[in-house]
Amino acid sequence: MLQTIEAEIDINGVIRLLEPLRVTAPRRVLVTLLGENVTPENGAPASTPAFVQPLAITRESRRQEQMTWLKANAESYGGQYVALVGQQLISTGATFRATHEAAKAVGCPDAFVTYLPKPDEVLEMGGWL
Amino acid sequence: MSFQLTFDSLVNYDAGQPGITLDVSLRLTSDAVGCEAKVDTGSTFSIFGRKVGEDLGLNIEDGLKRTVSTVTGNFIVYLHEVTLIVAGFELDALVGFAADDSFRRHVLGRRGFLDQTVLGLVDYEGRLYLSRYTSEA
Numbered sequence: 001m002l003q004t005i006e007a008e009i010d011i012n013g014v015i016r017l018l019e020p021l022r023v024t025a026p027r028r029v030l031v032t033l034l035g036e037n038v039t040p041e042n043g044a045p046a047s048t049p050a051f052v053q054p055l056a057i058t059r060e061s062r063r064q065e066q067m068t069w070l071k072a073n074a075e076s077y078g079g080q081y082v083a084l085v086g087q088q089l090i091s092t093g094a095t096f097r098a099t100h101e102a103a104k105a106v107g108c109p110d111a112f113v114t115y116l117p118k119p120d121e122v123l124e125m126g127g128w129l
Numbered sequence: 130m131s132f133q134l135t136f137d138s139l140v141n142y143d144a145g146q147p148g149i150t151l152d153v154s155l156r157l158t159s160d161a162v163g164c165e166a167k168v169d170t171g172s173t174f175s176i177f178g179r180k181v182g183e184d185l186g187l188n189i190e191d192g193l194k195r196t197v198s199t200v201t202g203n204f205i206v207y208l209h210e211v212t213l214i215v216a217g218f219e220l221d222a223l224v225g226f227a228a229d230d231s232f233r234r235h236v237l238g239r240r241g242f243l244d245q246t247v248l249g250l251v252d253y254e255g256r257l258y259l260s261r262y263t264s265e266a
Binding site for chain 2 (some may be wrong): 046060063066069070071074078095097112114115116121122123124125126
């Protein structure tokens with residue numbers, strides 16, 4: 001999915017995003033320079049916040065956010081599959097397939113999909129004990 | 130009627146061992162921890178010994194605490210999200226680590242492993258075929 005957002009680049013090459021942008025994994029980008037300089041007329045007002053937060057949350061912080069969500073929501077969502085991106089619930093379903101397909105349908109093919117057991121659910125182990 | 134599946138990876142395992150045993154690595158950040166695990170279709174989740182989780186740097190008790198039932202009794206595991214690496218495939222999955230450090234078995238179970246893969250088995254030849262499931266499979 002292609003996404004275009006407005007930004008400014010200064011003479012040092014520092015890019016200042018003028019809109020919030022959140023990605024859930026490292027993504028390739030193309031930077032297209034427009035044929036016009038930034039002026040008071042076409043530039044962002046000085047009061048416009050620069051969205052300089054990291055473009056991608058790291059895999060480890062995402063993992064920690066997902067674990068936090070799983071622990072906090074086992075009561076509400078236990079007994080089914082959930083698809084998460086960080087602490088954001090993307091989809092739920094009765095099977096891995098249904099949940100993953102639903103996440104893909106809303107543009108999150110890399111969402112973490114897992115079965116979330118209920119708090120009192122007893123798991124099974126087969127022939128190896 | 131016949132059916133055909135294609136696989137990306139072939140693992141030759143020792144058919145003389147008690148169980149279908151595969152080399153597995155678990156990764157949390159950059160470092161991976163390796164072990165041998167048995168394919169266990171009767172296990173809800175993949176479960177590993179406590180030391181594997183500790184070697185990964187996990188605080189075991191920080192995970193989701195759950196009870197696992199076996200034919201000989203119950204035991205406690207803590208579920209954590211890790212990356213499982215099996216036959217070159219990387220699968221992000223919730224896996225259990227036994228609370229009791231005397232638990233030394235490692236198994237690849239259904240949720241998080243089988244539900245993300247396509248698996249073929251020819252035990253007669255000691256061959257396990259594996260692919261990551263994709264919608265094109």
